Structure formats: structure tokens, C-alpha cells
Amino acid sequence: MQQNIFRKFLEDRGWRLTKQRNAILQKAFSCKGHFDPESLYMEMRKKGMKASRASVYRTLNLLCECGLVGKVSKTEHGTIYEHTLGSHHDHMVCTDCGEIIEFYSESLEKLQEEICREMDFEGKSHILEIRGHCRHCRMKKNVLGGESSNG
């Protein structure tokens, strides 16, 4: 349970799992996929869970440090997070519509481990973001562009 992990992490530093920290933790883990600090904050206000913007940022940083939450990517509009209990995965980002597609490849993970061994680097985690165009946007472009039947 993420609550105990977080509590342990805090207690190891002589800190406490406060009402606000717990609320932020719960909210973060209630998000289905990805989230950003600002909307987390706004949704918490709406539901009456009180925590300041500062506490949201502070707590998300703590959650990152203890590994319960990870940064997906930094966009022009801020950092995207996700909780990391459950399976690791990587991301494809459509540069047309912004859609984020998750994927996981065992071979890719294995290959990276092998590369780290070869390079004598102790890999702890990684962020892989493949940028390009999703099927949806490609089809839309074809319709608008009126593609011809030969290459």
C-alpha cells in the first residue's frame, strides 16, 4: 500500500504523514493515467480536500524522491506526472495532437539493461519518449491532404 511506503519514507527522515500529504497522495493515486500539479490542485479544492499549491508541489517532489510517483515528461505547460505502482512503461507522444500512448516492451527493457552492463553504468530508471504522429492524426492529414494512390 502506497500509504505505508510513503509513511515509512517520511519517518526515516523524522517527518510525518500529515493530512495534506495524505490527501495529495490519495488524489495522485486516484488519477487513472497522467496528471499535472495544477489540475491535481484544482480538483482537490473542488472536492473540499484542502491543500495549498505549495504543498502540492512540495509533496509531489517527495513522492518522486521515494519513487511512488514519476515525471512522465516536461512540456511547455509544466511537468506531467504519473504514479508508478503497477507496471513500468514508456510513452509515445503525438506531436500533432499531444496524445500520449503507453507501451511496454520486455525486449526493450532487457536490451537497455544489457547496454548498461556493457557501459558499466548502474541504470536505475529511464525515460523513453518516442515522438511522432499517431494513427488518428495521420489519417486526418491524408484526408485533408488528399493523398494520391501512388507514392
Place this chain on the structure above:
Amino acid sequence: MQQNIFRKFLEDRGWRLTKQRNAILQKAFSCKGHFDPESLYMEMRKKGMKASRASVYRTLNLLCECGLVGKVSKTEHGTIYEHTLGSHHDHMVCTDCGEIIEFYSESLEKLQEEICREMDFEGKSHILEIRGHCRHCRMKKNVLGGESSNG
């Protein structure tokens, strides 16, 4: 030659390769490895190459669009760039000392292409950042920590 590529890119849009744009291009390509806009700007001032901060940012964006320059990663202190003539590669980042180690794996590239095919995603580029500890920092830690022979 990067100058001609950039000129062509600009002319296709009815734009010009100005003194400032050229200076920024030259400066970017004179950097051995990675660089950030602010230090590029400061170094240009020191060497008497005049270009405003705004122009540096504007031009770096153009260079990204035409593919001569790429974003390596977004840190807390801004975006890191590198020029991309020469070979593509990925990065290992030591979270202890910040060292950035470059590597390239043909199998890794091929595997990603395959994954994109499977997912019906048109991959255009990717950013892979493996985070962990470099050999140097691991050795330093062992000396300081005085590791014992039993777990």
C-alpha cells in the same frame, strides 16, 4: 554544411539567413557537446558576436524545426540542446554528479522501429535518458561508505 541547410530551410519560408541567425548557428555548432541557451548567449556577448537573448531563443527554435539542433532534455535549469549533424545517440545521466554519457545502440534503434510498426505509430524521433550512477560515483560511494564483505 549546416549553413546551407539552414539557409534553404529559411528561404523555403521566404526568410533570410541574417547576421544574427548565422552567428547563433556558428556558435551552436562550435559547442563540443551539449549547451543551453543562456550560456550560448553569454559566450556570444563575450566574443562580441551580437545577438539578443530573444534572437537566441527564436533561432534555436528554428534550428530545432529544421532538425539541425535537438533538445537533449529539460532540466530544472532549462533546456539542454545539442547539434545533430553527425550521429544520433542517447544519453545516460548520472543523478549523483550530473555527468552525461552518450551511447548508441543499433539494436535499440531497430527495436524501437519495430515497436512503432507494431503499434501503428509513425515514430519520428525519440529521447531516451537512462538515469542512474556512473562508475566514478559508484567507486567514490564505496570508498566513503566502506562497504563490508557481508550483505
Place this chain on the structure above:
DNA sequence: GTTGCATTGAAATTGAGTCTCAATCTATTT
């Protein structure tokens, strides 16, 4: 209940990056 930290939130601050806009440059047309 007093001491000592940890914690909080409102507000101020920071800082990367963008935008504005008047002045300037440059190619093209008269």
C-alpha cells in the same frame, strides 16, 4: 506548558521562455 521542529499556506520571488512593438534592415517595385 514549555521547548523544538516540522508543517502549512499566502504571498513574494525566481527564472526560463515568449511576446510586444517601435526601429531597422533588405529585397522588390515604381
Place this chain on the structure above:
DNA sequence: AAATAGATTGAGACTCAATTTCAATGCAAC
């Protein structure tokens, strides 16, 4: 050569995510 039109520039204003400040509060230990 002068006029025109659009691109370009730079100083500084602006945006906005994120951090920091600091006085007030909470909480555990003594």
C-alpha cells in the same frame, strides 16, 4: 533613387510553473 512591403531585431514587459519566504500553527517529547 525613392517608395513600398515584409522580415528582423532587441529591450523590456510579460507569462507562468515552480520555489522560497516567513509568520502562524501543529504536534510530539520532555
